[in-house]
Amino acid sequence: MSADAATHDDHTPSLWDWRRWVLSTNHKDIGTMYLVFAIFAGIIGGGLSGLIRWELMEPGLQVFTGEDTGWGAIFGNAHNYNVVTTMHALIMIFFMVMPAMIGGFGNWFVPLMIGAPDMAFPRMNNISFWLLPASFALALMSMFVPGAGADLGFGGGWVLYPPLSTSGHNGPAMDLLILSLHIAGVSSILGAINFITTIFNMRAPGMTIHKMPLFVWSVLVTVFLLLLSLPVLAGALTMLLTDRNFGTAFFAPEGGGDPVMYQHLFWFFGHPEVYILILPGFGIVSHVVSTFSRKPIFGYLGMAYAMVAIGFIGFIVWAHHMYTVGMPVDLKAYFVAATMVIAVPTGIKIFSWIATMWGGSIEFRTPMMWAIGFIFLFTVGGVTGVVLANAGVDQSLHDTYYVVAHFHYVLSLGAVFAIFAGWYYWFEKIFGVKYNSFLARAQFFFFFIGANVIFFPQHFLGLNGMPRRYVDYPDAFEFWNAVSSWGYVIMLVGMVLFFAVLIDAMIRRRKADANPWGEGATTLEWTLSSPPPFHQFSELPKIK
Amino acid sequence: MTDLYGEAMRFLTALALTWTTFAAGAFATPGQPTDGALGFQPAVTPIMEEVTSFHNILLVLITIITLFVMGLLIYVMIRYNRKANPTPSKNSHNTLLEVVWTAVPVLILIGIAIPSFPLLYLQDEIPPEIDFTLKATGNQWNWSYEYPDHEVAEYFSNMIEEEDLQPGQLRNLSVDYPLVVPVNATVRLQVTASDVIHNWAMPSFGTKMDAIPGRINEAWFQATQEGVYYGQCSELCGLRHAFMPIEVHVVPQDVFDAWIAAKAEDEYSEAADTIIAEYTAARETRLAQLD
Numbered sequence: 001m002s003a004d005a006a007t008h009d010d011h012t013p014s015l016w017d018w019r020r021w022v023l024s025t026n027h028k029d030i031g032t033m034y035l036v037f038a039i040f041a042g043i044i045g046g047g048l049s050g051l052i053r054w055e056l057m058e059p060g061l062q063v064f065t066g067e068d069t070g071w072g073a074i075f076g077n078a079h080n081y082n083v084v085t086t087m088h089a090l091i092m093i094f095f096m097v098m099p100a101m102i103g104g105f106g107n108w109f110v111p112l113m114i115g116a117p118d119m120a121f122p123r124m125n126n127i128s129f130w131l132l133p134a135s136f137a138l139a140l141m142s143m144f145v146p147g148a149g150a151d152l153g154f155g156g157g158w159v160l161y162p163p164l165s166t167s168g169h170n171g172p173a174m175d176l177l178i179l180s181l182h183i184a185g186v187s188s189i190l191g192a193i194n195f196i197t198t199i200f201n202m203r204a205p206g207m208t209i210h211k212m213p214l215f216v217w218s219v220l221v222t223v224f225l226l227l228l229s230l231p232v233l234a235g236a237l238t239m240l241l242t243d244r245n246f247g248t249a250f251f252a253p254e255g256g257g258d259p260v261m262y263q264h265l266f267w268f269f270g271h272p273e274v275y276i277l278i279l280p281g282f283g284i285v286s287h288v289v290s291t292f293s294r295k296p297i298f299g300y301l302g303m304a305y306a307m308v309a310i311g312f313i314g315f316i317v318w319a320h321h322m323y324t325v326g327m328p329v330d331l332k333a334y335f336v337a338a339t340m341v342i343a344v345p346t347g348i349k350i351f352s353w354i355a356t357m358w359g360g361s362i363e364f365r366t367p368m369m370w371a372i373g374f375i376f377l378f379t380v381g382g383v384t385g386v387v388l389a390n391a392g393v394d395q396s397l398h399d400t401y402y403v404v405a406h407f408h409y410v411l412s413l414g415a416v417f418a419i420f421a422g423w424y425y426w427f428e429k430i431f432g433v434k435y436n437s438f439l440a441r442a443q444f445f446f447f448f449i450g451a452n453v454i455f456f457p458q459h460f461l462g463l464n465g466m467p468r469r470y471v472d473y474p475d476a477f478e479f480w481n482a483v484s485s486w487g488y489v490i491m492l493v494g495m496v497l498f499f500a501v502l503i504d505a506m507i508r509r510r511k512a513d514a515n516p517w518g519e520g521a522t523t524l525e526w527t528l529s530s531p532p533p534f535h536q537f538s539e540l541p542k543i544k
Numbered sequence: 545m546t547d548l549y550g551e552a553m554r555f556l557t558a559l560a561l562t563w564t565t566f567a568a569g570a571f572a573t574p575g576q577p578t579d580g581a582l583g584f585q586p587a588v589t590p591i592m593e594e595v596t597s598f599h600n601i602l603l604v605l606i607t608i609i610t611l612f613v614m615g616l617l618i619y620v621m622i623r624y625n626r627k628a629n630p631t632p633s634k635n636s637h638n639t640l641l642e643v644v645w646t647a648v649p650v651l652i653l654i655g656i657a658i659p660s661f662p663l664l665y666l667q668d669e670i671p672p673e674i675d676f677t678l679k680a681t682g683n684q685w686n687w688s689y690e691y692p693d694h695e696v697a698e699y700f701s702n703m704i705e706e707e708d709l710q711p712g713q714l715r716n717l718s719v720d721y722p723l724v725v726p727v728n729a730t731v732r733l734q735v736t737a738s739d740v741i742h743n744w745a746m747p748s749f750g751t752k753m754d755a756i757p758g759r760i761n762e763a764w765f766q767a768t769q770e771g772v773y774y775g776q777c778s779e780l781c782g783l784r785h786a787f788m789p790i791e792v793h794v795v796p797q798d799v800f801d802a803w804i805a806a807k808a809e810d811e812y813s814e815a816a817d818t819i820i821a822e823y824t825a826a827r828e829t830r831l832a833q834l835d
């Protein structure tokens with residue numbers, strides 16, 4: 001029992017008291033709920049990607065045959081394949097990566113790292129979380145109600161382009177999805193307001209903005225991106241909704257509207273969104289690299305302002321997703337130039353991480369392996385981004401598997417590796433128990449090899465012309481698709497190991513130390529017990 | 545043990561050799577994907593030739609950058625692990641270094657931009673001497689084509705279902721009524737759609753243009769090699785998105801003239817099909833004799 005627990009309003013409620021969770025206003029409990037939610041969503045999203053790789057294992061239709069298998073056509077037809085790819089993307093983005101990074105680690109460690117007792121608006125924090133299961137439920141429901149004609153679910157891709165998402169999907173599935181994303185957006189905007197207020201107003205005495213840990217910086221930039229981009233998405237979604245149901249024609253050419261206008265609005269949100277997914281990962285990796293190199297982060301200010309720069313430039317490059325819509329060529333030229341500029345701050349980050357390790361005394365503990373894996377894989381995804389930035393080449397690569405490979409290197413291997421780095425870095429802090437690092441490292445190796453086997457060959461498929469979002473492909477794409485699907489099997493073993501680590505830790509319950517990482521771990525969360533007291537910093541820490 | 549090693553090395557060498565040849569496109573049939581290929585389909589238009597050579601430069605650059613980062617990572621992992629370097633240095637600044645790793649990427653990017661912009665303008669600016677215009681309309685789920693300059697009425701082009709495939713036709717790629725264009729002709733392509741967004745894409749031409757209802761997008765190509773070229777719809781358009789391929793026959797001018805005359809009479813003319821079939825058969829015999 002820590003000393004704080006003795007004070008009268010500071011008792012930790014029982015784990016089994018439902019009010020502790022449903023009515024929670026505690027940033028750590030809410031953070032834990034976000035993490036559990038993200039794992040749950042990750043299982044569903046990962047299962048959907050298994051269906052995709054199963055279908056694409058061989059040419060022809062394997063899974064989404066639309067034929068009665070004896071139990072009915074359980075997985076449906078090619079439309080349902082499109083539903084599965086659409087929902088895989090939406091679930092992984094909105095219900096896995098964002099809740100894990102911002103809701104989970106952000107809630108847990110932003111207050112701890114800045115020496116605050118909690119978030120600025122604890123009740124708003126509660127509603128931010130609880131809107132998400134509601135939103136997720138709507139998204140899942142959408143898969144089981146009519147989407148296009150009699151076919152169930154919305155199969156128009158996560159970008160929801162009209163007219164496919166308006167006149168192309170006449171059923172209620174798309175309306176449920178719009179509602180779902182609206183609610184997820186409200187949840188994120190409320191969260192963003194909460195983080196901004198917390199970070200600006202609740203830093204411990206002495207913690208100036210230029211002494212803030214980089215993870216806090218990364219969350220600050222991320223939530224600004226959320227706050228500024230989500231309203232644009234909300235506007236676009238609302239226009240879709242009224243186009244569908246109330247006879248407006250914002251995006252309907254027959255009524256004087258323009259489908260391309262939607263794409264501009266969507267990507268004005270969408271490009272910042274992809275950085276929303278990765279920025280907190282930058283923060284996590286910075287801490288892990290610094291901790292296990294036993295060195296302060298190299299070029300702290302450069303690192304912080306590189307993120308600010310990435311966030312800023314992220315708002316003026318959106319049309320690089322739309323090079324083939326028939327934009328004026330000068331406009332394309334502008335977007336090429338602006339997009340390539342993003343590579344500069346990105347490079348600064350990569351080199352600064354390596355410089356942090358340079359001269360360090362590196363210990364290859366589990367989180368560090370994930371972080372080094374991240375740096376390498378993120379580099380691969382970054383350089384293919386630079387290729388795609390060139391509209392001339394993107395003309396050949398747009399909407400092919402090359403793009404799929406690019407964004408999985410930065411997301412499935414980048415963001416996810418950063419999440420696991422954070423997970424294993426803070427696991428003991430969060431749960432108060434140690435984990436089996438042998439199993440966790442084995443998970444890393446299966447993930448590293450599996451993810452590369454899945455996604456590297458997709459570059460070749462894309463270069464050779466295989467379009468994305470295809471339920472079936474010409475026979476000549478078989479070889480690399482088969483390789484890619486076997487990679488999924490390898491990664492699946494890693495996923496099993498992840499749960500093995502969890503179960504092992506749960507059963508053995510070895511008490512965690514306050515600071516398992518030694519002198520390299522310098523941020524405030526390591527000064528507290530593991531897990532930290534239910535309420536911390538009733539007396540604010542002073543920063544030198 | 546050594547045997548196994550030898551075997552493995554032989555296997556890897558063979559694999560590497562095959563793949564490099566594939567990557568170079570040596571075994572690749574122009575106009576269609578090749579199993580196990582590593583790179584683009586062979587280029588048959590000036591645009592795609594430029595795309596390919598520009599991409600080759602980019603590929604070398606990004607490979608060097610990636611290997612450089614990987615090399616640095618491996619070096620620090622070996623040189624600065626806890627055993628090799630028990631006491632960490634405390635340095636966390638080096639202004640010169642920071643300037644260098646900002647400036648050098650800027651220079652590399654400028655180097656990339658120099659060939660990038662001309663390519664962009666080459667693709668986008670339709671040459672003034674156009675031989676004729678071709679109009680493609682994306683529909684759920686097929687393409688329809690018009691030759692407005694030749695008064696050929698709109699005809700639909702549907703994928704051949706697997707059970708109806710004739711020998712030599714490709715699953716998911718062959719269509720019943722393909723496009724036909726003369727070799728070396730400069731063609732202006734107009735693309736639109738009748739329902740949702742589609743995309744007319746032809747990898748070996750380097751053409752990819754969104755087909756958007758309510759607007760007409762323009763692109764151009766000049767195919768410099770006779771043959772049959774395949775492409776696929778490249779914007780998600782619903783249930784049968786994967787099953788609305790594009791097939792273009794590039795033929796000599798006289799064959800084209802005969803074909804288009806028959807098409808102008810009747811857009812589904814059997815005579816037109818026969819002209820193309822006979823030409824293709826003759827060409828294949830000729831190619832077979834060359835081998």
Ligand code: HEM
Binds near residue numbers: 321384394403407
């Ligand atoms: C060096 C930095 C980067 C550059 C220059 C870059 C460039 C691009 C370009 C030009 C595209 C459009 C390709 C196409 O559709 O034809 C693209 C797609 C994409 N990028 Fe990046 N990117 C970079 C980093 C990232 C990062 C860090 C992320 C996320 C963590 C990311 C996520 C994505 C996603 C999700 C897509 C595909 C969206 C879709 O069409 O569904 N990118 N990128």
Ligand SMILES: [Cu+2]
Binds near residue numbers: 271274317318320321
């Ligand atoms: Cu982008």
Ligand SMILES: [Cu+2]
Binds near residue numbers: 742778785786
């Ligand atoms: Cu399509």
